[in-house]
Amino acid sequence: MYSKIAINNIKKSYKDYTIYFLTLILAVCIFYSFNSIDSQKALIDVKSSNAQYISRLIEIMSGVSVFVSMILGSLILYANNFLIKKRKKELGIYMTLGMGKRKVSRIIVTETSIVGAISLIAGIILGMAVSQVLSIFTLKLFEISINEYRFALSTSAVTKTALYFGIMFLIVMIFNIFVISKYKIIDLLTAGRKNENIKFKSSFVYLLAFILCVVLLGFTYSSLLKIGLDTRNTMFKPLIVLLIVGTVLFFFSLSGFILYIVNKNKNLYLKGLNIFVVKQINSKVNTNFISMSVICLMLFMTILVLSTGISIKKDFEVGLKKEAPFDASITINNHSENLEDVLKKIDFKINENEKYATYNEYRSDVKVGDLLSTTNEDNKDSKVFFIKISDYNKMLKLRNKKEVSLNKDEVLIMSNYKDMVKLIDEKFKSSKKVNIKGKEYSVKNDEIIDENLADYTMQDTYLTIVIDDEFLPKPNKIYRSILNVMYSDKNRKQNNKKYSEIHENLLKHKYKDLSISNMDAYSKDDIYSRSKSGTTAVLFIGIYLGIIFLITSMAVLALQQLSEASDSIERYKALKRIGANKKMIDKTIFIQTLIYFSLPVMIALIHSIIGITVVNDELSKFNQTDIRFSALITALLFIVVYAGYFCTTYTGYKNIVKNNI
Incomplete structure (x- = not known):
């Protein structure tokens, strides 16, 4: 009998339930879609090979889904409260006719169960369609061929969606029972006559x-x-x-x-x-x-x-x-030993399928303000870095690029920091000459060179001057020494592992006894992987929360x-x-x-x-x-x-x- 009354109530009030249905279906659809990204076969294949960022993304999405479920749970309670408020008079009539609060609660619980079940099924069906679009979008984000796309149904996402929304509807049922138990018949019958009180009149x-x-x-x-x-x-x-x-x-x-x-x-x-x-x-x-x-x-x-x-x-x-122009780099900062000795200490060896070159970067007492004639407070006292033209050419040769020649009164300027580039451009408007330690030099490059000279997790060329070798004798302190490496096509994965192990050992302080602290190692593939992990996770979470909000x-x-x-x-x-x-x-x-x-x-x-x-x-x-x-x-x-x-x-x-x- 209660089921029949509940079904008739839903049929009679289906227009009132439109917003409630729409919200529930969309919520279930989005929840299922974003929790089903691990079902795409192409992503599973990538995940099982070498892309740890996909596993990490799936873990993050699972955690975010708990937060999302709390938002959606609150929304469902809010929407349900609207329906109860709208039906106060109807519930009051039930009680006036002799129906107890327990029986009224039973009708409401039955209605909630039916609406919840319909919304859940419809939402998952819609979610299956939306998840396929999301899968294609995900494959494109991870630069996987669209030919690898296959229709997929995520049983884990179905289970998780049913579990989370089942808990939400259970909470709604308990809430309804509690609310109805607190109502008085007179309040229910006169609810439509009550108006709000406006607190401020002035x-x-x-x-x-x-x-x-x-x-x-x-x-x-x-x-x-x-x-x-x-x-x-x-x-x-x-x-x-x-x-x-x-x-x-x-x-x-x-x-x-x-x-x-x-x-x-x-x-x-x-x-x-x-x-x-x-x-x-x-x-x-x-x-x-x-x-x-x-x-x-x-x-x-x-x-x-x-x-x-x-x-x-x-x-x-x-x-x-x-950020990563080479296949791998090892960097040693502010050290008193030369690069070769440090590499020997950690028993590092170059493989036969690796080409390499080293260079030193020097930190001088030349200030940005003096070099560029600027009074910019954020930059004027910063130091300028120098590298030898012979070292710079070694880096170009390693990447199969054309080498550059410089006269003794010429320099190249490098920077990939936008604010610094603006200052340099302003300087170039009046003159393409710079004064370094009392001597005037011509800037040979028409455009500022905006790339790193080693693999790093960000673009870190602040202001570097490429200059004749004779300018850099002993008084200039070596700021850092760098080994750059390019692989042949073979053993790429094995080579990457070697540099990853150095990075992990440094994080775990395994070289502490060797007095090596300011050192790091990166491979291009690791940098790409970490960047994809961060940007993709942020993008997915942003889109997920954005749509929910x-x-x-x-x-x-x-x-x-x-x-x-x-x-x-x-x-x-x-x-x-x-x-x-x-x-x-x-x-x-x-x-x-x-x-x-x-x-x-x-x-x-x-x-x-x-x-x-x-x-x-x-x-x-x-x-x-x-x-x-x-x-x-x-x-x-x-x-x-x-x-x-x-x-x-x-x-x-x-x-x-x-x-x-």
């Missing part, structure tokens, strides 16, 4: 808060653009706090501010049903300003991550060619609107009694829904413009980032999700009003 309070929020956000924006992404700056964390406070103040003050502005324009205020629309918006924002602030910040994070994520990964991996934000906005529709039925009845027709009422609903959906998105977009500018400025110190593609993808995703929830909400809102007036 326009001055809202106006003052609005002015304060504009000042705070303006100061925060300008300060962040100035200091950039420097988390070490003492102002960085306070600025993030000010951004949050400013956002909350904006939504707190917005309703009163809009009312104040519109009231000043009587022609606009008194036109049509604008009085009603303004009052409705005022009521909604006033009640939900905290949740709207949270939604705005979530959307900001979503836009920022999705807009920059793909381009950051792409540009970081383009930069790898400059987007769905959560839109769902909460939709549920708040539908809840408002139920609470405002008496107001719409009053509109109808004074002569408002269906078209006029539908127009007010459309305007309210559009404004309510648009406000958090608009502020999030403004935050994002600043955020993207700051992130791009930081990243472009080494690579010129291009966010056009990822911004387009973000925009399309936003439009699809936004339009879906907006249309569903608008339709649901109209149906609630239509069926009750």
Whole structure:
């Protein structure tokens, strides 16, 4: 009997369940899709060979999924609370007819189970389709041929999805039982007649808060653009706090501010049903300003991550060619022994299939400010590095590149640090000559050489001068010595292992007794692998959380609107009694829904413009980032999700009003 009542209730209220169903299905779909990436055969093959970063990515995704499940669990509870609130009168009638709270709870539990099961099955089926698109995207990220793609079903992802969402629905059932046990019949029957209490009436309070929020956000924006992404700056964390406070103040003050502005324009205020629309918006924002602030910040994070994520990964991996120009490198910093003696100490030997060359890098007392005639505080006292032209040519020869000749009064300049390149370019506008220790030299290269002279995990050529050998006698201290290696096509994996072992031994302090501390070893493949591990993990987590935040934000906005529709039925009845027709009422609903959906998105977009500018400025110190593609993808995703929830909400809102007036 209870099952029959539950099924009839779902059929009768299917329009009310639309947002709930949509949210649950999308949540299950996304959860399954991102947890099924390990099912693609091509990735399994790579994982089993030499790419530890895939295993690491799968581990990270599993951990993030726990956090995601908590977000989705909270969302499901929120959505369920909306449904219970909307059905208070119906539940009160059940109790009035003699049905006990236990039996009412049983009906609600049965409904929750049916809705949960349908959503879970539909979500997994949709997720299977979406996961195939995600698999193709993943293969492209890992530069695996698309021919390796095969349709795959992840039983582990199905099990995990069913387990996590099963626990969520169980919590919802317990929550429903608890809520129903606390209700009184009189509260349930009169729930629709209760209106909110607006705490603040004074326009001055809202106006003052609005002015304060504009000042705070303006100061925060300008300060962040100035200091950039420097988390070490003492102002960085306070600025993030000010951004949050400013956002909350904006939504707190917005309703009163809009009312104040519109009231000043009587022609606009008194036109049509604008009085009603303004009052409705005022009521909604006033009640939900905290949740709207949270939604705005979530959307900001979503836009920022999705807009920059793909381009950051792409540009970081383009930069790898400059970071690792050799197959392997061993670097010894600030040492008193020569390179050969140190290599003997660790029993290092060059294989027959390896070509190698060594060079020294010298640190001088020449300052950047003196060399480039700059007063830039961040760079003027930094030291300039030098290498011999003979050593530089050895590096070129090792890479099968054409060697360079220099006269005694010529130099080459190297740097892959964007701020330094700007300073050098400014210097070159007036003169392509530099003064080094009282002697003038001509800069031979037309373009600054922007690559590393050894494999490293980042681009670390700050400002290096390639100069005639005679310039570098004994007084110049050797800053570091480097061995660079190029492999033949054979035994690449074995050679990589040799340099990886040196790196691991250094991390484990196994060379401590040999008095070797400032030394490191990298292979190109290891650097590529580590970079892919980091950028891909960040990108996947960013996309995963971004989509979850987007769905959560839109769902909460939709549920708040539908809840408002139920609470405002008496107001719409009053509109109808004074002569408002269906078209006029539908127009007010459309305007309210559009404004309510648009406000958090608009502020999030403004935050994002600043955020993207700051992130791009930081990243472009080494690579010129291009966010056009990822911004387009973000925009399309936003439009699809936004339009879906907006249309569903608008339709649901109209149906609630239509069926009750």
